[in-house]
Amino acid sequence: MALRPSRVLRTGAVLGLAAVLLGLTGVSVVGTTRTRASANTAIAATTLAEAYELADDAVALEEVAEQRYRLEPGEQALALHRGASGALEVALRDVEARGTAADRDVAAEVRELQVIYLGAMDRLFAAVDRGDTASAADIDDEVVDPAAERIGGLVHGAATVSAQEAAEAMRDLHRIEGVVFTATTATFGVGLALLVVFAFVAGGYQRRLLRHAAEHEYHASHDGLTGLPNRTLFTEHTTDALREAGPDGRGLAVLLLDLDRFKEVNDTLGHQYGDELLRQVAARTTGALRAGDVIARLSGDEFAVLLPGASAADAAGLAARLQSELHRSFALDDVAVDVEVSIGIAVAPEHATDTDALLRCADIAMYTAKDSKTGATLYRPNMHTEDGNRLLLLGDLRRALDVTDQLTLHYQPKIRLDDGRLSGAEALVRWSHPTRGPIPPAEFIPVAETTGLITRLTLYVLRLAVAQARAWLDDGLVVPIAVNLSPRCLLDPDLVGHVTRLLHEHELPADLLRLEVTETAVMANPALATETLTALHRLGVRLSIDDYGTGYSSMAYLKSLPVDELKVDRTFVMHMDDDPEDAVLVRGAIELGHNLGMTVVAEGVEGAAHVTALQELGCDIAQGYHYARPMPPEDLTTWFRTSGATAVLSG
Known part of the structure; x- marks a missing residue:
């Protein structure tokens, strides 16, 4: 039976419409897939470029540190150079994590060049230290500059490539839009009868595709939470x-x-x-x-x-x-x-x-x-x-306070000179940096002292020390722990409240905590310092004047302070056996402390001769390498139980 023309037309229209729909579906699938891939590529390339930018900054900071060392050799410039090298390594790890195999090859090549560069820098620094400017210049021209230029070129070139890839992905997105639009427009020639249908279908799809493209472009350049530009x-x-x-x-x-x-x-x-x-x-x-x-x-x-x-x-x-x-x-x-x-x-x-x-x-x-x-x-x-290395160190220290595995306490025992028994222990903070290794307290504490970060660091140390005193007490050991207070903390009106809460939280007797302050800290604001110390003393906390003899103090204030202990600075004790003037100063400090009703502690005791001399002068307590170096709490617990200077057993 022959098909009627109208049916043929309808069939043709249906087939034509089906063909158009299939074509549009194919374009939609391909366009959406390519659009999503292009947007993801742009985001990935932007993230990778940021990692390269950090690496580029680190390379620049190495150059600054090198020039600074050649002009003003010293530990500060050397530490700045080491910090920049560490930052470069962190950035390279980020590149490896976010990049492709080619980026990992770049990171590997940069590391190889960095080894050559750092080796040459060690020789250059040594030449500068010797005053051998000719050798330093030769090393700089022959090794350092070529390696640095190659490293900088690799990093900058890779960053440029990443940025170009992001731009190419966006251009690819626009090309897809053009292809889809052209393909859709071409289907309009199938026939006037299908024009309205095709126009409706194609127009709707085109609008969706453009909207999706605009949304992808928007999300690639805006923050999803606030809607602000990124x-x-x-x-x-x-x-x-x-x-x-x-x-x-x-x-x-x-x-x-x-x-x-x-x-x-x-x-x-x-x-x-x-x-x-x-x-x-x-x-x-x-x-x-x-x-x-x-x-x-x-x-x-x-x-x-x-x-x-x-x-x-x-x-x-x-x-x-x-x-x-x-x-x-x-x-x-x-x-x-x-x-x-x-x-x-x-x-x-x-x-x-x-x-x-x-x-x-x-x-x-x-x-x-x-x-x-x-x-x-x-x-x-x-x-x-001036502040490059300081800012790096402060940033790292701030992050270290947010974790639990970098800042720890070591403890140095204090020994009674009359019977050799333990009098207590001083808590000393230690920092194990994840990339730089151990950083001495003398390097990071003075930097923290110049900012509000020292208060947070001191409270961190107090929290660890109180918890350790409680742990020892639970283990049957009564160990009073001393913690140093910075001048900023001493003048903090919230200090007494912090200490009260810590003691209450750990149910620790207040007399097992000793707070040490310097003469300089007290004299910075005698009235406020006296008020704070008096409140702490009423709480039951024992108080010490630390590093006595190195600062300045008023005798009137010293005798009025609610202080239980006077600590003679190590600079006098270490040479008292061979320097008569130091011996006189130590004797005077001991007599002054006893006359004011204080216990006297000698720091820096490093030999048996010091012990004998201090015993003859009537000193009460000694602290120093002669007895023990600062050690982790578990090592000190063993030391308590095996040495003659045993801790007092509770109960």
Whole structure:
């Protein structure tokens, strides 16, 4: 039976429509797959480029440290160079984790060159130390410079390739859109009868595809939580603003903001509260900006603001407004939360003329503001060289306080000179850095002393020491533990409350905790120091004057302080057997302490001659290498039970 023309037409129309739909389906599948792949490639390439950027920064810091050492040889420049090398290694690991086999090959090649470079640097530093400038120059020309240039070229080249790959992925996305559009348009020629159907189907698909492409592009350049531009888009805006400003035009400013107590919100209330806090911070910051200013969320609790055409004074004014806005309480559901913000400011062209350098300057200024508790700080050029190593060390120390396996306590026993029994132990902090290894307290404590971080470090040590005293007590050993207080902690009005809570939390008798302060710390603010020490003494905590003889003090204040113990500094004790003047000073300190009703402790006792001399002078307690070096608590427990200087048994 022959088919009627209308049926043939309908059949043809159906077949044609089916063909169009199949074609559109194929285009949709291929286009969506390629779009998703292109977007993922762009994100991966951007992340990898950031890792290469960190490596590039580390290489630059190595160069700064090398030049600094050649101008001013010393441990500070050497430590800065070591820190930069460590940072490069961390960045290379990040490249290996995020990159392809080719990137891992680059990282391996950089490591091989770094070995050659570091070996040559050791020889160069040695030549500089000898004053052999000719050899230093030869080493620099023949090995150091070629290796450094090769390392920098590899890192910079790989970063450029990653950026190009991201750009190529976006171009590929647009090419897919074009192909799909062309393929869809071509199907319209099948017939006028199918035009409306085909146009409807193709138009709908085209709109969906373009919307998906726009969404992918948006998500690749915006933060999913706050909806703000991300680091990639902020970098593009800053680069464009620098280009538009030109070398002779009006400059611009960049502000980097970091929330100081954001981690406490996440740890205490949960991440959902932390996310809501970030959204509200983004909203308040946006509301304080001018038209044309750009705000972005870079990562975590770090935000950036771009101020086109702004001066340093304009940026400082905005920073003050932002502090005022963000220091007001945030209502997170049923909880009111207060946070503080640290702001770093950098201005172009005064501080830098390219985007990466400008952001680095603002970042350095922000960490300076955070460490000095100043709220907002304008970048200064000398921060790069003078504070580079200090900022690296402070950043590492801040992160070490957030974990449990880097900062530990060693304990050095204190021995009674009349019967050789244990009088107590002094807690001494030790830092095992994950990449630099052990860092001496003399290196990181003075740096922490110059910032508010010393208070947090001291409370960390107090918490460990009180817990250890409780553990020993549970094990049948009564071991009073001494902890050094920094001048900042002594003047902290919350100190007594912190100590009270720790003793209560661990149910530790207060007389098993001894707090040591220096003369200098007391004399910094005698009235407040006396008030704090009196409150601690009423609590039952034993108190000591540490390093007596090295500072300055008023006899009137010394006799009025509620102090139980006087510790004679090691610099006098170590030479008292061969230096008559030191012996006189030690004798005077012992007599003074006894006349004021204090127990006297001699530090730095390193030989039997010291012990004999101190016993003859009537000293009460000795501490030093003659008896034991500082050791971990488990080793000291064994020492208690095996040495003659046994701990007092409880019960």
